[in-house]
Amino acid sequence: MSAANTITYREAMREAIREALRRDDRVFLMGEDVGAYGGCFAVSLGLLEEFGPERVRDTPLSEAAFVGAGIGAALGGMRPIVEIMTVNFSLLALDQILNNAATLLHMSGGQLNVPLVIRMTTGAGRQLAAQHSHSLEGWYAHIPGLRILAPATVEDARGMLWPALEDPDPVLIFEHGSLYGVSGQPGPGQVDITSAALRRSGKDVTLIAYGGTTGKALAAADVLSAEGTEADVVDLRVLRPLDDATIMESVGRTHRAVIVDEGWRSGGLSAEIGIRIAEQAFYQLDAPIQRVCTAEVPIPYARHLEEAALPQVPSIVAAAREAVAS
Amino acid sequence: MAGKKSARAESHRDLLRQMLRIRRFEERCVELYSGEKIRGFMHLYIGEEAVAVGVSHALTADDVVVSTYREHGHALIRGVPATTIMAEMYGKATGCSRGRGGSMHLFDVARRFYGGNAIVGGGLPLAVGLALADKMQDRNRVTVCFFGDGAVAEGEFHECLNLAALWRLPVLFACENNLYAMGTALARSHAQTDLALRAAGYGVAAWPVDGMDVLAVADAAARAAEAIRAGAGPHLVESRTYRFRAHSMYDPDRYRSKQEIEQWKKRDPIDALVASMKAEREITDDDLAVLEKEISEEIDHAVAFAEQAPVEPVEDLSRFVYSETSETSGRARVGPVEAAS
């Protein structure tokens, strides 16, 4: 990879927003501190200067109001990109997302489309404690009417936004906070927002991950490879609707599955994936399905406690060993 | 006459001491953050000390305080020991939240300090509920809720003012208007920038006050607290202040000019009080030096305490998710909440 073509995940996301703003007059970005501050994670830095305050709109602290206004603007013919600082604060707008964005099309008998994109940061790992660290994308993946994306690579950060804006229905994009500084190749442009991707091929075990845990699963695959175990690594990319075919194809070859999810285990996304494997590939399995999830605690501040709470490379390796041993 | 005068001087010395404690504590925190002893988000109160100190002056040990993520000062003044605050910021087991909370989530129920809340506006409903519990149980207490100008834009602020007024609850809404919500200037997020006026729409008495003048804040808070204790329902004191430092340690502070910051620094609440006390001959440079020394010792002690404090064993990671049940009765043990009343 030539360093010249390499950009960060943050820059890729900024480039995607810039392209969308240039390409379509109906597109605008709004959220807290997206303008003068440059975005709480510096994603939108410089965009206010380039596009002006009409199209890069700072909002007051009022998540329910500006997310709801995004829904209304989408109904009115605009193509808003709404930024919520983190998934933790999206709970103040959950009512609007669930009771309006996700349901209007159905309740209106197909009359009202909501072509809205909501972006937000998710995840732990920076010692920000329990009100800034949770991974709640699995909750959103529970809701019919939404498409849920989790870009794990620079290419996906760059390429998912435009197809999300073209989608006639609401799309939520979850950006893991640990990824913004990661560098990679942006790729030629758009990517699909329907399928999972195989990030590494191996015959012995399938590691299923997404977003912030994809890199950890790949690192675990390296460790396993050194021990002679070759892992398939599936990056889900799209959390709703789930791409069952890619998952089952992989498990059909490896006969063993380890699901990695930074969400909590009980009632979470990992449970959904596990039961789908049991439903659709039960007879292909040679071992019980393994899960590596976040411990069932609000994320603690102290570094050693936070590290212990989260899925880590050694715990993924241990789960894979267990799957391969049985 | 002389007695009255010395009581005044004594009270001024106390206000000064408290402001200096916050200032010096946070200056040390900055060093420790650079040394990576403290991690995560850290929000400094430097420049705003007169607000916490002035408002807290109106409280008794029995009153309740609910705060924000910018709460080191509120916690210190409420009597949470510097040692356990510092240990918390180190993520240690002897921290006031046992290392779970960090800078943004200091809690000390014994001192009636109901936290550090990092969801903007998130503390307001808690304060309304705590005050409701007091009213329903005939306790004559005030619950103070600190929040910023940014929080005034959240729905929770409006819902809470209405509810507290409707039920005549003993809440002192302490608005810290520092003119910015992160990088968003007041006028860029509020159609009506006179925040005290907003309370009028809910029938809540509200007074704006110079938040750089600790005596003015103390006076306004004392009048509000007195009215609340007399059953007059919620009051709002809007302290107009300024934060000298960036929003958090992550903030490059691009959205305001150096001149603006320097302008406000000329109104430093500590310098202002020292100047007026000197003019009144209430303090000498020697007194000040003694005071600084005492505070510096307190902070040294807190740092030493945090340095040598043990960390929580990893096996205890999942404690405090549910209340712990006593093995003998099998029933949930309830925490110390309100046990002392």
Ligand SMILES: Cc1ncc(C[n+]2csc(CCOP(=O)(O)OP(=O)(O)O)c2C)c(N)n1
């Ligand atoms: C609901 C919610 N939205 C956004 C944030 C991110 N955030 C943290 S502090 C802050 C600014 C709050 O400003 P203000 O209420 O004026 O308090 P100040 O920080 O100035 O003391 C923002 C936007 C948050 N913590 N919670």
Ligand SMILES: [Mg+2]
């Ligand atoms: Mg503010």
